[in-house]
Amino acid sequence: xxxxxxxxxxxxxxxxxxxxxxxxxxxxxxxxxxxxxxxxxxxxxxxxxxxxxxxxxxxxxxxxxxxxxxxxxxxxxxxxxxxxxxxxxxxxxxxxxxxxxxxxxxxxxxxxxxxxxxxxxxxxxxxxxxxxxxxxxxxxxxxxxxxxxxxxxxxxxxxxxxxxxxxxxxxxxxxxxxxxxxxxxxxxxxxxxxxxxxxxxxxxxxxxxxxxxxxxxxxxxxxxxxxxxxxxxxxxxxxxxxxxxxxxxxxxxxxxxxxxxxxxxxxxxxxxxxxxxxxxxxxxxxxxxxxxxxxxxxxxxxxxxxxxxxxxxxxxxxxxxxxxxxxxxxxxxxxxxxxxxxxxxxxxxxxxxxxxxxxxxxxxxxxxxxxxxxxxxxxxxxxxxxxxxxxxxxxxxxxxxxxxxxxxxxxxxxxxxxxxxxx
Numbered sequence: 001x002x003x004x005x006x007x008x009x010x011x012x013x014x015x016x017x018x019x020x021x022x023x024x025x026x027x028x029x030x031x032x033x034x035x036x037x038x039x040x041x042x043x044x045x046x047x048x049x050x051x052x053x054x055x056x057x058x059x060x061x062x063x064x065x066x067x068x069x070x071x072x073x074x075x076x077x078x079x080x081x082x083x084x085x086x087x088x089x090x091x092x093x094x095x096x097x098x099x100x101x102x103x104x105x106x107x108x109x110x111x112x113x114x115x116x117x118x119x120x121x122x123x124x125x126x127x128x129x130x131x132x133x134x135x136x137x138x139x140x141x142x143x144x145x146x147x148x149x150x151x152x153x154x155x156x157x158x159x160x161x162x163x164x165x166x167x168x169x170x171x172x173x174x175x176x177x178x179x180x181x182x183x184x185x186x187x188x189x190x191x192x193x194x195x196x197x198x199x200x201x202x203x204x205x206x207x208x209x210x211x212x213x214x215x216x217x218x219x220x221x222x223x224x225x226x227x228x229x230x231x232x233x234x235x236x237x238x239x240x241x242x243x244x245x246x247x248x249x250x251x252x253x254x255x256x257x258x259x260x261x262x263x264x265x266x267x268x269x270x271x272x273x274x275x276x277x278x279x280x281x282x283x284x285x286x287x288x289x290x291x292x293x294x295x296x297x298x299x300x301x302x303x304x305x306x307x308x309x310x311x312x313x314x315x316x317x318x319x320x321x322x323x324x325x326x327x328x329x330x331x332x333x334x335x336x337x338x339x340x341x342x343x344x345x346x347x348x349x350x351x352x353x354x355x356x357x358x359x360x361x362x363x364x365x366x367x368x369x370x371x372x373x374x375x376x377x378x379x380x381x382x383x384x385x386x387x388x389x390x391x392x393x394x395x396x397x398x399x400x401x402x403x404x405x406x407x408x409x410x411x412x413x414x415x416x417x418x419x420x421x422x423x
Contacts (some may be wrong), residue, residue: 037066091313099132104379106140112312129347146307150363153270168297193245194392202230204373205302220415228404270343270360289363305372
């Protein structure tokens, strides 16, 4: 699942009385009650790796006697498709929902409350992972996986530049980029102007929020000086890149640019390493990862923690069986497999060992633990990220020379309009 590349979109219409349409669960607990049943689980394209899927299906059948069918969905049009499915009398039993989108579905009454299950299986999950599953203090989903950006670098290019130690601070990182620029023919950094999840991470690092409460409504906070500071830091990064200022990291895929061997570094998610290798297998041994350095060595740069939650359909007919599935899918064994197989960040301290041997996961762990956050966890936020994303427009304007305060004024009307739209 390419969370960093997918903008959250609005939930298309309210889901009316969904929870009232279904049962709180059918079938008694235990193998005898569930034997022969089939559970339908929707996952997004690329989310469920091969070995994890095999393990979960086998463990689930062994525990319950039931089978699970994973139905893979495409990102294009998923909001409308999921909204429609959750409104029907026989919705999918378990669904994957982006962690920035969960609030909108919960507010619409589409999801079952899972507080008791969280207490049972997730007592030690990091707060930063779980908070995107909470709405008004209630647990409407459970965190499946999440990850954050790191520096993915070309070891060969850095060696050619004579860089022997990885940078521990932002100033050291910029010095390394400058050295690559002076001593090699490679581009130090490929950073498109609209990598806005990286910008959001920088905003998190400044202690700012992208929205604020004004009376009883949410409004833009893009004019906050702390947000301007984050954009200034982004501008310093982008100065080392010749990437377009009006494109994002998926246009074209930055990992494919990196795969050509002419780029010193990109700001990447862990899965972008395998993407680069797929495009050019010869680059495999040249890829390395390290945390995005912060202003000081003791704290990494702020990062956006993007990922997905699992939720149980509020109108589902197999809610008890669905909860048994979540106990299996989110067990220590299978959570550890997600970390090992994909490189996602460990969501509890005792999963740290699962990250060993996966360079991307090891590099992501410090940022996830010390300086991570998400976009605003409010139902209204989903509509802000609709295309054209006004925050991306803000970023391009600043990179092209506009003062951050003036660029914020140009888009805040649109942001406020979207925040005010009825869910």
